[in-house]
Every structure is written in C-alpha cells, then in structure tokens.
Amino acid sequence: MANNVLEIKDLSIHYEMREGVVKALNGVDLALKEGxxxxxxxxxxxxxxxxxxxxxxxMPKPYGKxxxxxxxxxxxxxxxxxxxxxxxIRGQHISMIFxxxxxxxxxxxxxxxxxxxxxxxxEKLSRRDAAKKAKEILELVGIPYVRAEEYPHQFSGxxxxxxxxxxxxxxxxxxxxxxxxxxxxxxxxxAQVLETIRDLRQxxxxxxxxxxxxxxVIAQNCEYVSVIYAGxxxxxxxxxxxxxxxxxPYTQGLFSxxxxxxxxxxxxxxINGLMPDPTALPEGCAFCERCKYxxxxxxxxxxxxxxxxxxxxIHQVRCFRYEQNGEGR
Amino acid sequence: xxxxxxxxxxTKQRSLMQEAWLQFKSNRLAICGLIVIGLLLLISIATTVxxxxxxxxxxxxxxxxxxLLEKLDGPSAAxxxxxxxxxxDLFFRILxxxxxxxxxxxxxxxxxxxxxxxxxxxxxYYGGKLDNVIxxxxxxxxxxxxxxxxxxxxxxxxxSLVNLLIALATSQIPQFARIVRSSVMAVKGSEYVEAxxxxxxxxxxxxxKYIIPNALSPVIVQGxxxxxxxxxxxxxxxxxxxxxxxxxxxxxxxxxxxxVYMREAWHISVFPGLAIVICILSLNLLGDGLRxxxxxxxxx
Numbered sequence: 283m284a285n286n287v288l289e290i291k292d293l294s295i296h297y298e299m300r301e302g303v304v305k306a307l308n309g310v311d312l313a314l315k316e317g318x319x320x321x322x323x324x325x326x327x328x329x330x331x332x333x334x335x336x337x338x339x340x341m342p343k344p345y346g347k348x349x350x351x352x353x354x355x356x357x358x359x360x361x362x363x364x365x366x367x368x369x370x371i372r373g374q375h376i377s378m379i380f381x382x383x384x385x386x387x388x389x390x391x392x393x394x395x396x397x398x399x400x401x402x403x404x405e406k407l408s409r410r411d412a413a414k415k416a417k418e419i420l421e422l423v424g425i426p427y428v429r430a431e432e433y434p435h436q437f438s439g440x441x442x443x444x445x446x447x448x449x450x451x452x453x454x455x456x457x458x459x460x461x462x463x464x465x466x467x468x469x470x471x472x473a474q475v476l477e478t479i480r481d482l483r484q485x486x487x488x489x490x491x492x493x494x495x496x497x498x499v500i501a502q503n504c505e506y507v508s509v510i511y512a513g514x515x516x517x518x519x520x521x522x523x524x525x526x527x528x529x530x531p532y533t534q535g536l537f538s539x540x541x542x543x544x545x546x547x548x549x550x551x552x553i554n555g556l557m558p559d560p561t562a563l564p565e566g567c568a569f570c571e572r573c574k575y576x577x578x579x580x581x582x583x584x585x586x587x588x589x590x591x592x593x594x595x596i597h598q599v600r601c602f603r604y605e606q607n608g609e610g611r
Numbered sequence: 612x613x614x615x616x617x618x619x620x621x622t623k624q625r626s627l628m629q630e631a632w633l634q635f636k637s638n639r640l641a642i643c644g645l646i647v648i649g650l651l652l653l654i655s656i657a658t659t660v661x662x663x664x665x666x667x668x669x670x671x672x673x674x675x676x677x678x679l680l681e682k683l684d685g686p687s688a689a690x691x692x693x694x695x696x697x698x699x700d701l702f703f704r705i706l707x708x709x710x711x712x713x714x715x716x717x718x719x720x721x722x723x724x725x726x727x728x729x730x731x732x733x734x735x736y737y738g739g740k741l742d743n744v745i746x747x748x749x750x751x752x753x754x755x756x757x758x759x760x761x762x763x764x765x766x767x768x769x770x771s772l773v774n775l776l777i778a779l780a781t782s783q784i785p786q787f788a789r790i791v792r793s794s795v796m797a798v799k800g801s802e803y804v805e806a807x808x809x810x811x812x813x814x815x816x817x818x819x820k821y822i823i824p825n826a827l828s829p830v831i832v833q834g835x836x837x838x839x840x841x842x843x844x845x846x847x848x849x850x851x852x853x854x855x856x857x858x859x860x861x862x863x864x865x866x867x868x869x870x871v872y873m874r875e876a877w878h879i880s881v882f883p884g885l886a887i888v889i890c891i892l893s894l895n896l897l898g899d900g901l902r903x904x905x906x907x908x909x910x911x
Contacts, residue, residue: 338809344739373811380809385802390824399820403811449810 286354287489288314288337288376288457293351294513295329295336302561306332308513309351311587312491314457319483319490321504321521323497323536327557329513330493331381334461337491338378339368355457374404377455381462383442387434393445394420394430400452416452422485423448423478440471444478451482458483458490464499476503497540501525506596509533512557512568515587519597529590529599531573567601575603634904641900647893655710673703675858683876693878696868701879704860705886711861712890715776715845716838722780724834727787734788735795736822746792749785757782758844765853775854779844783837790833794826801825828905835898839891846887862887 290312297304307329314320324330335341337353339360353360360371372378380386388396397416401407407415417427423444434442443463450458460479464472480503483490492504500507501521508518509532517530528534535553555572558564564571570580579602588604590597635641662670678698686693692702730749734742752760757779764778798804804821812821846863848854855861857868862883869879 340805340808369811369813371811372809378806378809380802380806382802386806388803388807388821388825391820399807399812399816400810403813403816446806449806452810 285316286313287316287356288491289352289354290333290337291352291354293333293336293353294349295332295341296347296349297342298345298347304560305563306513306560307336308563310510310513310515312508312515312518314489314491315506316456317487317489318506319492319504320506320508321500322491322493322508322510323495323500324510325495325557327560328510330495330510331461332513333510334378334459334491334493337459338372338376339363370404373400373450373455374453375455376457376459377450377453379443379446379450379458379460379463382466383439383446384466386446387442389434392431392433393437393448396445397430397448397452400449404453416448419448419452420445422482423451424474439467440475443467443471443475447475447479447482451486451488454486454488456489458488459493460490461493462495463492464496465494472499479503497536509536512560512563514568514600515598516569516600517598518587519590520593523590523592523597527590527592527597529597529604530569530601531575531603532569535572577602631904635900638900638903640896641903644893644896644900647889648897651709651713651890651893654706655713658707659710670707673700674707674860675699683872683879685876685878692882693876695865695879696872696876701865701882704865705862705883708860708862708865708883708886709890711772711855711859712842712845712887715772715779715855716842716894719776719779719783719841719845720834720837722776723783723837724787724830726780727784728791728830730784731788731791732795732822732826735792736799736818738796742792745788749788752782752785755782758847761844761848762851762853765848770853770856772855775845775848779841779848782844783841786837787830787833790829791826794829795822798822798825832898832902832905835894835901839894839898842887842890842894 290310293307293310294305295307297306310329310333312320312322312333322330322333332346335346336348337360341348348361351361355371355375360368363371387393391399394413394416397419398409398412401412401415402409405412413430417430420430421427425441425444425448429437434445437445443466447463458479463479464475467475476499479490482488490503492500494500504521506519507521507524508515509524509530510516511532517524517528517533519527524533525537528537532553535551538551539553541547541550553572558568558571564581566579566581566583567573567576567585570576573580583602585600585602585605587598587600589595590599590604676699678694681690681694681698682696684690684694684698690700690702692700692705695701695704730745734745755763760782761775761778764781765774768774768777799822804817807817807821845854845861846866849861849863850867852864852867855864857864865883866880866887869876869883873880
C-alpha cells in the first residue's frame, strides 16, 4: 500500500486554563496515506479542531500545550521544528482550510492579492508571475479570473470558500487539512465546494484530512474514517469498515441518529447525555455514561484499541465488547 | 454601449476606500465639514506661501502693523471684521491665524498617533508582561487631565510653539495607544490572521498587510476628532498665556486679549470665537462622517 504521508502518534494536547486543565486530545494515533482522504468525525468539542491546529502548530497561545506525541511528516517530527522551519512547512507542504469562509479572508485585500501572497510566501516569483498564477488557480476553483481584483465582501459564501481553497492549494501542498469546510455553507453549495476540492485533489494528488460532523460528507469523500470522542479515537477503519460494521456503541449511536433512506423509521434515536467534561474525564471508558452496553468494568478500566481485521486489516475499536474477538494492542 | 459597461465595472470593482467614499458622499453634513476644512487648509497654505514668497512684508503690513487711530473700530467697509485693541485688521489676523490652529492640530495628532500607535501596537500584538507595563504607564498618564498635563509640561519646558505641541501630543498619546491596542488585539485573534499563518505567512507580512490595514479605521476617525480637541486645547493654552505668544495672531490668544474689551468692542471676541467654532464643528462633522463610512457595521 501507499506510504503514510502524515502520521500522528500518541498526540495529547491540553489547554491549561485558570479553571483547570482541559484535556482536549488524549493519545491520538492517526495515519494519513499518500493521496488518500481520511475523514475525522466527532461531535462538537471532541477535539477535531484541536487535532488540526496541533498538526499545523497553531495552538492557541499561551494555554495550549502539547503534552506528548509526534506528528510525523515524511518521517520528520513537526513538533520539533522551530518557528521558521514550521513556516516553510505550512502552505507549501501542509495547508489548512478553515471552517468559516466569512471570517477567514482578509477584508482589506483583494482575493487575487491574497492568493498571490500565499504563493509568494514560498516561491520566489515576481509580482506579475505570481498574479498570473493566482488567476490560474482562481479559474481552477471555478471563479472567473477577472474577479481577482475584487474584495471578499463582494463574494458569496460559497465563492469565498472557493477562494480559501485556492489560497490553501496555491503552492500544491501534499497534505490538506480541511476543518469543517462546508459546515457554514448551505447544502447545494456544500456539494459544489466538495466537488471542487475533489477535482483539485485528483489534479494535484493531495492527501486530505477532512474534519466534519457530517457522516454523509465522509461517505462521499473519504476512503478512511476515524471517529473521535472526548479527545480519543474510538473507532477507525476504511469507509466500508465503519459504515458496514460500525462496532463501537458511539459510532452506532451516530448512525442511528441520522435518517436512513432504506428504512422507515418514525423516530430517530439520539445518543442520550452529553460528552464528559474535558476538565474531568472519567477514569474508565469516556463513553460509558452514555453507553447502553456499559458494564461495571467500563467505569473502572480504560479500554484500548482492539484490532478487528476489516477490509485492509486496519479496523480498530476502543471497546471491551470486542476484546475477545479482536486482538488487544 | 460603452456607458453601461463602465457603470457595471464601477459597481463590480469597488475597493473598500471607494465604498467608504460612496457612503461618505451621502452624508451631507460631513461633506460640508470636508469643504470647510479644505477651505481652511487652502487659507493656511496660501498665507504661508505668501509669507515665504515676500519675506513677511505683507504679514507685517496686514497682520502686525498697529494703527492706534483705528483701535477698537467696529466692522466697516475698510475693515470688514473691524480692528483690535492696537488697530490691527481683525479679518487678516484671523485669516493668518488659521495655520497655527490647523498646523498645531495636525502635527500634534500625527505625533500622538505615531507614538501612541506604536506603543499600542506593541502592547496589543505581543501581549503579556510588555502589554501590562505599557498600558499601566498609559493609565498613569490618563489619570492627569490632559490640559493640566500639557500646562505642566509647558511650564517645565518654557512656552513656545514646539513645546506646546510636545505637551499636547504627550497628553493625547495614551488615548491612541488604547485605541490601537484594542483594535490590534481584535484583528490578531481573527480567523483570517490564523488562516494566513496556516499558509506560511511571516510575522512581518501579517503585521503589514493584515493587522495594520484592518486596525486603521478607528484610528483615522479618532484622529480627526482629536485634531478638533487639540485646536481647542491650543486656543485654551494660548488663552491662558501658555501657548503661542503675541503678536502672532493665534485665535485663542486674540480671544484672550479681547476679553478686556468685551463691552466696548464685541467683535474682537466674537469673530475669532466664531472661527474656532466653525473649525471645530467642521472637524467633528468630518470625523462623524468618516466613522459612519469606515465602520462596516453601519453599512446600509
């Protein structure tokens, strides 16, 4: 199989606030294969954005602290790099799309200039060449190049997100981290934007880590999925593993809380309760209070990830129910 | 054919500044303010050019030449605004006095914006201890009323135009430091700055192209209003005898010396007073218009 272009190993990130330590991310492992698209699903506050920012080295200062782990890009640990070296990685090797296109563009610069700056951060080009390249990229994301002279407020939300994509992909990065790229957009525009991302990824052969809480988006865009809960990966595998077998009770809960076109269901089943307080995570399984299968053991011991075979033999679940079937790790 | 196309282009390719100008244009009072300020600027430039060109002969003849036969004369055909207590033509004195007020106002605010802005920007961008130290010093300066602070500085340095400007600028610095700090902090935390970092922009680029342009508009507005305050302060200081010294025709000092003759010659107090009122009013209207035009939340 293809190599891993980005590998996150045992990454823990805590926010040390005055009120206590928020354990946003606790020992996350994630491997992004070259050219592949990996989805990361989870509810609000599960640590999705923290993971993205951790990889980019954009932890909120001064309270965001990386407690342990490695972020390997091509075998190089990004967490060990200094500011200058990290700056070279960003944009050129790993790029990021933010959630809200309304606020992620500079209101006082034309979109053409913003794409151009992104190119000139990494490539020594004259202004004219960079401007030319910026216009080409704008055309690639489906915006007529004449609009390069315009300001962000003259664009609609979907168009702005395309501009954001253009900025992120201007230097042909190998990895694209998309943090809920379509959450702020309406459904029709979502589809268009995702299609644009898909086309460009094929063209540039970019790997993508797609962060979302929309399982439908994952099904259409990703080959691999990880489900994150309370700062931990609770289930990971190929799209077929997860959508077909959905082993972890949390994953099952996620699926039963969205409508299925093939079944007639009068009432959707939500997952009762809330995610545990990240400043006081339980000793045992983080999901046990909301889990209908919870046993006495679940509240005492913390389950590890059990390998469950699956399509590419990478399906893993963090639940004691699969301890016997799977092999412990 | 050509016309609708260019009109369409005009609406399509409007920059933020053009947009602000459109908004500003629809505010009639602000336009009045702009016209009056433009006129006053023209007067001050013209009088300065004339003085430089003829070496001050005209200045001596019109502004400082005393004619005691005409002292305290009211408005007449020969002297449309009348004469002051030494028989000097009040109209020309007010005309020549314009530049003191405007020059003092603009220079003071420029200095205050640059110095205060620099401190504010450093405090806002780096935060932490540096922020605390700078802002606490600014707070201390703010506890002293600005006129009293300015008077203390002039009293220490001696009264001259330059010292007056230094004093007034110093008293305005904390105000601008605060404004710049808060807007820099707001912009620094915005998502577009983070997005710029995510594509590898350097600190210098972020400061030059993201932070400064986005933090500028409240400063411009406050600056315009600050010029008005300063002109008033200059007049006030001159009125107290700590500002620009006679025989220079500064509005405040004319007013100050006219006080004694209020009963015999009302015109000496009224006209320079009116000049100050018109100037301040126009600057305030201009500042209000700018605030409306530059604040995106007020866009209609």
